[in-house]
Amino acid sequence: QVHLVESGGRVVQPGRSLRLSCAASGFTFSTYGMHWVRQAPGKGLEWVAVISYDGSNKYYADSVKGRFTISRDISKNTLYVQMNSLRREDTAVYYCAKDRTATSWDYDVFDIWGRGTVVTVSS
Amino acid sequence: DIQMTQSPSTLSASVGDRVTITCRASQSINTWLAWYQQKPGNAPKLLIYKASSLETGVPSRFSGSGSGTEFTLTISSLQPDDFATYYCQQYNNYWTFGQGTKVEIK
Numbered sequence: 517q518v519h520l521v522e523s524g525g526r527v528v529q530p531g532r533s534l535r536l537s538c539a540a541s542g543f544t545f546s547t548y549g550m551h552w553v554r555q556a557p558g559k560g561l562e563w564v565a566v567i568s569y570d571g572s573n574k575y576y577a578d579s580v581k582g583r584f585t586i587s588r589d590i591s592k593n594t595l596y597v598q599m600n601s602l603r604r605e606d607t608a609v610y611y612c613a614k615d616r617t618a619t620s621w622d623y624d625v626f627d628i629w630g631r632g633t634v635v636t637v638s639s
Numbered sequence: 640d641i642q643m644t645q646s647p648s649t650l651s652a653s654v655g656d657r658v659t660i661t662c663r664a665s666q667s668i669n670t671w672l673a674w675y676q677q678k679p680g681n682a683p684k685l686l687i688y689k690a691s692s693l694e695t696g697v698p699s700r701f702s703g704s705g706s707g708t709e710f711t712l713t714i715s716s717l718q719p720d721d722f723a724t725y726y727c728q729q730y731n732n733y734w735t736f737g738q739g740t741k742v743e744i745k
Binding site: 551560561562563566575577578611613616623624625626627629630631632 | 640671673675677681682683684685688694726728730731732733734735736737738739
């Protein structure tokens with residue numbers, strides 16, 4: 517069974533850093549592009565970042581570009597996002613999600629999502 | 640950036656009703672559109688991709704149509720499990736979600 521489990525969310529002060537993790541199981545992690553998507557309290561979904569299946573390409577939403585870094589460790593079947601210079605507006609549930617199609621270089625939909633981890637940026 | 644606009648924002652309906660949600664893109668996205676369902680406290684669930692392709696395991700009462708800039712999600716006969724928020728998503732150029740449509744009990 518395919519599973520994604522996020523962790524690392526907590527309360528953090530503005531300007532500080534945080535790293536989120538997403539543990540993958542039940543599929544060949546190294547063959548799928550992976551994403552981070554966030555949802556602020558009571559708001560809609562916002563795509564944050566993507567990493568290609570081989571890790572060679574990474575793209576970011578303008579709202580996090582230069583502050584967030586997405587990465588993956590194939591040996592640990594784990595996706596990460598390093599979040600620096602956090603702002604109050606980064607407060608959200610952060611979901612990881614996988615591409616529907618393996619080894620795809622095209623834009624794709626997200627067929628499996630984790631349950632999310634909560635990040636609160638507050639002093 | 641491609642903007643996605645859904646209507647209505649909230650929809651009140653009864654079990655058995657036919658429900659239609661509209662999603663408009665700020666520029667043509669061909670058929671690179673998906674629909675997701677989200678229930679409170681849960682992650683989104685993929686329902687439809689490429690505008691009209693039903694994801695495996697999704698009930699056939701869900702259907703999607705459209706191309707270019709105008710798209711619709713239709714639930715042919717609303718079931719109790721369908722009360723949720725629905726999001727469209729374009730994946731023609733990066734990824735953008737609509738603001739969501741909450742389907743609530745009338």
